[in-house]
Amino acid sequence: MSEIKPRLFKGTRDFLPEMMIRKQYMIDRLRVIFERYGFEPVETPAMEFYEILVGKYGGESEKLIYPLAYKGGKTLALRYDLTVPLARLVAMHPELPMPFKRYQIQPVWRADSPQLRQGRFREFVQCDVDTVGTASVLADAEIIGMIDTCLVELGVERFVNRINNRKILYAIASHLSLGEEEGTAIIRAMDKRDKVGVEGVQKELGESGFDDRVTDVVTGIMEIDGSDSERIGRLLDILEGDEAAREGAKEVETILGALADQGVDEARYEFDPALARGLDYYTGPIFEAALPGQPHIGSLCGGGRYDGLIGRYAKRDIPATGTTIGLDRILAAMEQLNLLPGGRTKVDALVCLFDEASADVTQGTAALLRKAGLNVDTYFEPAKLKKQFSYADKRGIPVVIVVGPDETSEGKATVKEMKTGEQQTVPRESLAETVRKLTTRGE
Numbered sequence: 001m002s003e004i005k006p007r008l009f010k011g012t013r014d015f016l017p018e019m020m021i022r023k024q025y026m027i028d029r030l031r032v033i034f035e036r037y038g039f040e041p042v043e044t045p046a047m048e049f050y051e052i053l054v055g056k057y058g059g060e061s062e063k064l065i066y067p068l069a070y071k072g073g074k075t076l077a078l079r080y081d082l083t084v085p086l087a088r089l090v091a092m093h094p095e096l097p098m099p100f101k102r103y104q105i106q107p108v109w110r111a112d113s114p115q116l117r118q119g120r121f122r123e124f125v126q127c128d129v130d131t132v133g134t135a136s137v138l139a140d141a142e143i144i145g146m147i148d149t150c151l152v153e154l155g156v157e158r159f160v161n162r163i164n165n166r167k168i169l170y171a172i173a174s175h176l177s178l179g180e181e182e183g184t185a186i187i188r189a190m191d192k193r194d195k196v197g198v199e200g201v202q203k204e205l206g207e208s209g210f211d212d213r214v215t216d217v218v219t220g221i222m223e224i225d226g227s228d229s230e231r232i233g234r235l236l237d238i239l240e241g242d243e244a245a246r247e248g249a250k251e252v253e254t255i256l257g258a259l260a261d262q263g264v265d266e267a268r269y270e271f272d273p274a275l276a277r278g279l280d281y282y283t284g285p286i287f288e289a290a291l292p293g294q295p296h297i298g299s300l301c302g303g304g305r306y307d308g309l310i311g312r313y314a315k316r317d318i319p320a321t322g323t324t325i326g327l328d329r330i331l332a333a334m335e336q337l338n339l340l341p342g343g344r345t346k347v348d349a350l351v352c353l354f355d356e357a358s359a360d361v362t363q364g365t366a367a368l369l370r371k372a373g374l375n376v377d378t379y380f381e382p383a384k385l386k387k388q389f390s391y392a393d394k395r396g397i398p399v400v401i402v403v404g405p406d407e408t409s410e411g412k413a414t415v416k417e418m419k420t421g422e423q424q425t426v427p428r429e430s431l432a433e434t435v436r437k438l439t440t441r442g443e
Contacts, residue, residue: 011114011122018344023125023331025341027105030127030150030325034103037146039129042102044085050077053084055312064110078109081324082128083309090132091314098133098318105327120298121328130322132310137251140285140305140321141258147289147301147323148264155339156330159300160268161289163255164275166282166304167248168235172221175239176214184280186210186218191276194290198222222274228256235273251285283307285321297333301325344396346375348439352388353379354404361403365413365431369401372432374439393418399438401431 008014015023031041053065065080067073079085082104090096105127114121129146131139144161151159169190173183189204196204198219205215220238224231232249239245252271259269277286286304291297303323310318334340351366353359362378369376377397379388385402392400402414413431416423417438426434 009122011112013121019331021344021346022340023327026154026327026331027125027127029153030327031103031105033146033150033153034129036149037101037129037142039101039103042086042089042104043106044079044082044089044104046078046107047076048079048085048088050074052088052313053077053080055084064112066109066111080110081108082106082126083130083306083322086128086130086132086322087310087313090310090318094314096132099139100132101130102132103127103129124328127325127327128322129325130320132320133318135307135319137254137285137305137321138258140251140287141255141262143303143321143323144255144269144287145259145262145264147287147325148259148268150325151289151300151330154330154334155341156291156300156334156337157268159289159291160270161287161301162270162272162275163252163285163287164272165248165252165285167244167251167284168239168273169276171239171242171245171248172217174244175242176217178214182210186214187276190218190222190274193222193274224273228271229253231271231273248284255285277302277304281306281309287323291333291337294333294336297336298329299326300330300333347377347395347397348374349376349399349401349435350388350392350395350397351376351378351401351403352385353382354385354402355382358382358403358405358408361408365401365403365428368428369432369435372436374432374435389416389418399435401435 034041047068050065050067054062066078068076068078070076086102086104090100105125107123108126109123112120112122129143131143144163147161151157169187170183173180173186176183176186178186185208186205189201189208192204193201201222202215202219205218217238221235224234224238226234232252236242236245236249256269256271260266275286275288277288282304284305284307286302288299288302290299301323303321305319305321307317307319310320331340349369351362351369353362366376366378379391389400398418400416400418402416403412404414407413407425411428412425413428414423414425415431415434415438424434
């Protein structure tokens with residue numbers, strides 16, 4: 001048999017226990033927060049009909065979808081994100097109560113060029129939170145407030161939630177007398193500001209054939225500063241009171257007021273008239289959380305209102321808003337900023353095997369501790385205790401337990417705390433309590 005070289009497809013990765021424990025910690029924390037805000041979980045299949053996925057994306061995005069080699073490769077595909085599955089799910093279940101608030105934590109796949117430092121992979125886990133069935137922008141404000149809670153409770157505090165409205169962006173195109181295609185080009189150029197800077201956007205506009213008047217107006221909007229109310233006022237002055245801009249600005253003001261009512265720190269959100277976000281299906285408020293001074297990481301969370309999307313599948317108008325929390329990108333950011341929680345294992349204690357004759361005692365002791373709610377591992381071979389202690393140390397297990405012939409005859413066990421090297425012999429009936437006091441788990 002020929003040798004097979006072990007390797008990974010670029011843009012995918014293995015998660016060893018230490019990193020997986022940290023990732024699972026993040027997922028557990030996010031799930032608690034989602035449910036705190038009234039969202040409920042759903043899951044959908046990894047594969048969807050190809051035509052359903054393309055029905056949303058089309059164009060260039062179609063190239064990012066992984067078709068499956070089934071009946072010519074145009075029948076099924078791996079899901080690109082979790083929004084289309086949500087739209088399909090809502091369309092297939094008209095009995096769902098509205099507003100329908102769901103969260104979904106599952107992997108997605110994109111045939112994209114991986115950028116590992118930015119936490120951008122071909123396979124990654126998305127955490128989506130959406131409210132379907134209400135046109136109120138208070139739903140948008142609730143999601144932005146929830147994003148703030150998620151990032152703060154994960155330990156990422158130096159972020160800013162930027163907020164804008166697609167109606168404002170469309171008003172810019174209207175003010176400049178641009179058609180739909182040219183207006184979309186303007187929006188996409190502005191969306192690159194954080195990556196290429198104002199000069200980079202100006203360069204792209206020039207290369208795209210826009211004249212100085214267009215470039216000057218776009219530049220003026222990108223460079224608006226001051227408080228949120230001052231930015232909104234100056235923007236409306238530039239757009240000469242455009243009605244769509246006024247409507248978009250009013251929605252933004254409602255969101256900003258709701259965030260203040262929620263007690264969100266005003267230093268962590270702002271109105272940004274240049275925020276565009278790339279997807280074309282947004283229809284109203286849009287928002288994006290990023291780390292100032294860390295542009296290479298990109299957005300940690302992003303979303304907005306998409307009142308027209310679900311109707312394509314449900315054959316009726318259903319307003320919706322939502323966000324994607326970039327789990328892998330946040331994980332990459334926290335790793336770079338040294339914010340990840342410690343802990344190499346979830347095991348509380350290792351019960352050593354004193355000798356072959358003690359196997360029954362080892363297994364019985366482990367069973368006793370597990371019934372008490374502790375996470376316990378056992379050693380399977382009668383190696384020297386020094387070797388077993390070394391094994392526990394390498395795995396980061398905080399406590400080791402030895403039950404030799406002497407301990408067995410006395411109904412006791414010897415407990416060693418690995419960090420300090422201190423050990424004590426305790427009665428079997430108080431063993432679980434002793435281990436629990438020496439660890440931070442099992443409470």
